[in-house]
Amino acid sequence: MRSLPLSLVSPLTFAFAYLVSLTWCNAEELRCDVLVYGATPGGIAAALAAADDGENVILVEPTERIGGLVTCGLSHTDYHAYDGLTGSFLQFSKRVEAYYVKKYGPDSQQVKDSWRGTFGEPHVNLLIFKQMLAERKNIRVVTNAELLRCEVKPLHLIDPQAPLGPPKIIECQFDQGLAESLAIRAEMFIDASYEGDLMAMAGAEYRVGREARDEYGESLAPEQADDQLQAYNFRFIMTQAAENRVTPLAPPGYNADDFLPIVEVLKSGKIKSIFGYPNDCIFKAQLPPLPNSKHDINDVSKSAIRLSLPGINRAWPNGDRETRAKIFAEHRRDQEGLLYFLQNDERVPAKFRDEARTWGWCKDEFESTGHLPPQLYVREARRMVGLYVFRQSDCENAPGDARAKLFTDAIAMGEYGNNCHGTAHEGPRFGGKHTGDFYHATPPYQIPYGVIVPTEGDNLLVPVAASATHVGFCALRLEPIWMSMGEAAGHAAHFARKEKGDTRDPAIISQVQARLHATGAATIYFSDVLPGDADFAAAQWLGTAGGFHGLHPQPAKVRGASIVGQYSESYPGHTADLDQPLDEKLAVKWNEIAEVRQIDVAKLPRADGKLTRREWLRAAYKLRTPPKP
Structure with a gap:
């Protein structure tokens, strides 16, 4: 079923969704504390965090392969400054780097090309995720289990003594292709799927499409609301290394005539090469390369020939299995067919055809799916309407x-900026242009807790199909950020279950923040106080309270100096400068923050021209009343 433009599901649906789920077929039943649906990186981070807090977790993945796009082609991680990576993604990337060090040696080209472990080959990323999950004996991973239905009941129907209150998810049922389905009962549920399937099935409010510019005051939004969403494409992994190269074949349904118009575009001079970076090409071979002479292939922004196919994907978010399979097949026919045409059709100019033939699939990747990624790059689908809707202004200066x-209620941070590969297409498939695309640089930004919490329901968290406008979501939709939000969701599920309370309880926030900071996950960006620093948790605590806002003016250029490609040095104006003397003006501000947090200011050291920021911070952090563990 396709949604109407800007599909809005009424909150009342959540309260009555249980009525459609009273008839259950025979099912094997499991029980756990926390059920995570979707073994995307965000889902894996959620499962790891909840398990580390002592919860018994079942992580359910509808496909055969865990890891989402990080194990299905998106190996060229989207971030700008390395010091913006913290928490679970940083732990993951360090383990990827350690893998290459152990296998090839610390000075090897593979270690260098892993870019501190953020550029792992898909099969390596998969191995590391599996290892991280296997180390937690209280996590059970279930694959090939597609969500069928959710049982949702208003709280007073579960407990007659309870007052009228928000609905509660009781159980989810999954299809594993067996005679009996699988039913899982849990106390807390986390939807970490790219599409928000559990969220929607449970009746949570969500949107599909773009908001009008005036609704949230977003300059990047269209004048009128519509049902357009960001285009999809595959993230192929390819190589020119002959010893590992597999020759691409024609996909099912291939018709050479579909691609014939590309010849005129090639002759026009708009395209300089078939593979290249960053533009004037068809297949963007991301730089730097991956280890072992591989490249993550992506859509070329603003090119005359694009891989992404806006419009074709509009039925995906609310589509059933058959609908999504059809859209998947159409993307494969188009993108794999395009490559096959360029490599083999005699009508393609020889210089382009010869160049294209030097590229192929990787023999040691995606072996069970013909060396093609088994998942489509779903950049955007449903977006929950939660307690807070993240928008363009939230990630601007x-x-x-x-x-x-x-x-002050931040549970994660990001730094990539609003990035959209287009939502519609004008003109012919080859030679036309995408519309609705934008690439908006921003400073690092905080992500508030309400982005992962639905307005109704006390035991559901949604860290991937999170609450944001289309424009806002285009800043959140990066795997490191999704992992940060997933990590926060895992901890929030623990504290909500422990207190037998509502995920919407504000008291949970300080507990989640303290847990994140203690484990090296940031809720605000610093370029000079990084995870592992003795004062990391203290700086995060004061920074999230507002202690470092207003210290540096807006710089002329948002990002730091370029390193290579999209990667840059630290963001300017985001230092804590803890070894500088604490001046009187800043001391007044920090003392006010301390007083609000019920710290006895009289016990804090005074700014005397010699006292450093670090000394005051350590004293205040020691005097604070920490949240309950």
């Missing part, structure tokens, strides 16, 4: 400040 808007 606060007035006159190097930093973005302050969120």
Whole structure:
């Protein structure tokens, strides 16, 4: 079923969704504390966090392969400054780097090309995720289990003594292709699927499409709301290394005439090469390369020939299995067929055809699916309407400040900026142009807790199909950020279950923040106080309270100096400068923050021209009342 433009599911649906799920077929039944649906990187991070808090977790993946796009082609991680990576993604990338060090040696080209472990080959990324999950004996992973239905009941129907309150998910049922389905009962549920399938089935409110510009005051939004969403494509992994190269074949349904118009575009001079970086090509071979002479292949922004196919994907978010399979097949026919045409059709100019033939699939990747990624790059699908809707202004500079808007309830941070590969296409398939695309640089930004919490329901968290406008989601939709939000969701599920309370309880936030900071996950960006620093948790605590906002003016250029490709040095104006003397003006501000947090200011050291920021911070952090563990 396709949604109407900007599909809105009423909150009342959540309260009555259980009525459609009273008839259950025979099912094997499992029980756990926390059920995570979707073994995307965000889902894996959620499962790891909840398990580390002592919860018994079942991680359910509808496909055969865990890891989402990080194990299915998106190996060229989307971030700008390395010091913006923290928490579970940083732990994951360090383990990827350690794998290459152990296998090839610390000075090897593979270690260098792993780019500190953020550029892992798909099969290596898969191995590391599997190892991380296997180390937690309280995580059970279930694959090939597609969500069938959810049992949802208003709280007073579960407990007659309970007051009228929000609905609660009781059980989810999954199809494993067996005679009996699998039913899992849990106390807390986390939807970490790219599509938000559990969220939607449970009746949570969501949207599909783009908001009008005036609704949230977003300059990047269209004038009128519509049902357009960001285009999809495959993230192929390819190589020119002859010893590991597999020759591409024609996909099912291939018709050479479909691609004939590309010849005129090639002759026009708009395309300089078939593979290249960053533009004037058809297949973007991301730089730097991956280890072992591989390349992550992506759509070329603003090119005359694009891999992404806007419009074809509009039925995907609300589509059933057959609908999504049809859209998947159409993307494969188009993108694999395009490559086959360029490599083999005699009508393609020889210089382009010869160049294209030097590329092929990787023999040691995706062996069970013909060396093609088994998942499509779903950049955007459903987006929950939660307690807070993340928007364009939330990741832009606060007035006159190097930093973005302050969120004292932040549970994650990001730094990639709003990035959309287009939502529609004008003109012919080859030679036309995408519309709705934008590439908006921003400073690092905080992500508030309400982005992962639905407005109704007390035991559901949604860290991937999170609450955001189309424009806002285009800043959140990166795997490191999704892992950060998933990590926060895992901890939040633990604290909500432990207190037998509602995930919407504000008291949970400080507990989640303290847990994140203690494990090296950031809720605000610093370029000079990184995970592993003795004062990391303290700086995060004070920074998330607003202690470092307003210290540096907005710089002329948001990002640091370029390193290579999309990667850059640290963001300017985001230092804590803890060894600088604490001046009187800043001391007043910090003392006010301390007083609000019920710290006895009289016990804090005074700014005397010699006292450093670090000394004050350590004293205040020691005097604070920590949240319950």
